[in-house]
Amino acid sequence: MAAEKFLLNLGELSPAEQRAALCGLPHAPALIQRFEKAWHLRERNLGGVPFLSKDLFFRAGHPTLAGSTFLSEEIGLPRTSSTLPQAFEQDAGAIECGRTQLNEFAFGLTGENPHFGDCPHPQDAQLLAGGSSSGSAFAVARGVVPFALATDTVGSIRVPCGYCGVWGLRLSPDTAPIGDHFPLSPGYDTQGWMTRTAKDLMAVSAAVLGEAPPAGAGLWAGDLGLGLDTETLNPMQTLAMKAGAQLDSSASELLRRACLEAAQAYPVLGGHAASRVHAAWLDRRQSDYDPVVWQRLNAGRQRTPEALREAEAVRARVTDAFRTIFRRHHFIALPCTTGPAVSKSACTDEHRQGLLALNAPASLAGLPVIAAPAQRRDGRTVGVQFIFPDLPNFGWASILQRLN
Secondary structure (H helix, E strand, C coil), rough: HHHHHHHHHHHHHCCHHHHHHHHHHCCCCHHHHHHHHHHHHCCCCCCCCCEEECECCCCEEECCHHHCCHHCCCCCCCCCHHHHHHHHHHCCEEEEEEEEEECCHHHHCCCCCCCCCCCCCCCCCCCCCCCCEEEHHHHHHCCCCCCCEECCCCCCCCCHHHHHHHEEEEEECCCCCCCEEECCCCCCCCEEEEEECCHHHHHHHHHHCHHHHCCCCCEEEECCCCCCCCHHHHHHHHHHCCCCECCHHHHHHHHHHHHHHHHHHHHHHHHHHHHCCCCCCCCCCHHHCCHHHHHHHHHCCCCCCCCHHHHHHHHHHHHHHHHHCCCCCCCCEEEECCCCCCCCCCCCCCHHHHHHHHHHHHHHHHEEEEEEEEHHHHHHHECCCCCCCCHHHHCCHHHHHHCC
């Protein structure tokens, strides 16, 4: 029985791993009852398949903490459930079995959380899983569930996929209704999911997205001038070429120039949007926050109109560059990590800036993405992102077929 298999998989994790990666798990009798109630959906595409949801998605009557210790005290219990978990349950027949942990309020790229423990890499406990969708990546990589729901604002699906060796799909900010999950930065937040293989990502995506248009050739844009080492960059390029990417030096240079200030512009815009979400309790609850998260939110509310205008100008340049390149290429392939997973001590501001430089451009332009792992010679994985112009032309299936 699927419920028993899930419980067995759960039992393979240590208590510390469970606490750092998972939350909101129902008691065994309630979980079994959940599967029994869904028996009539067993013939659906994902009938009886267990999944987990990042603890930003709402489930009616259940607290949402978003990696914090206090959010439910401020917003109360949700009266309705988020549409994405509902779509997988009601339309595809899958069964939600609990929640996954994250950087507090999804404001981080590392998987660090001082309240519940830093989420470890699924194969090496000395390293971190990456974030903010750390628990979802960990659970999928360790085989707890075949897929997990996640969110990506500025790399929160892409980075942990690259680090943990799993696959992911990021939709676009306008896919879900406003207020459909607890936000990090309204206008930039996207929903999506992670799976263990490209084949699984095809099946899970098809269950809720249906058919996808074919994708033609794309652009391998390199590392935007970051100077990644060849041990990391070569397998990324090999994967991109396998997916149908080509070299185009003029298009790559256009994108590089347009994205020079993306890593600086996104924190201004995204941080400002995030600070408004927390405005009602930011000062009153300061002692309850992860200090790093509180500092980022506090910085967000300090942004001046001039700084916001300058960042919007960068956003416009990035968006225009993507629009121009998409007239010649069906997709754009870029790295989404600067290397393999790192230890906690290596999670520096410099490390964060490198990740933002790679992931902020697609976020500023609001574009959908497939995240794929590429394996280095030493067996460690790094991340590649395949960026598409918009959802109607989101050729995710073609790319996954080529990479399967």
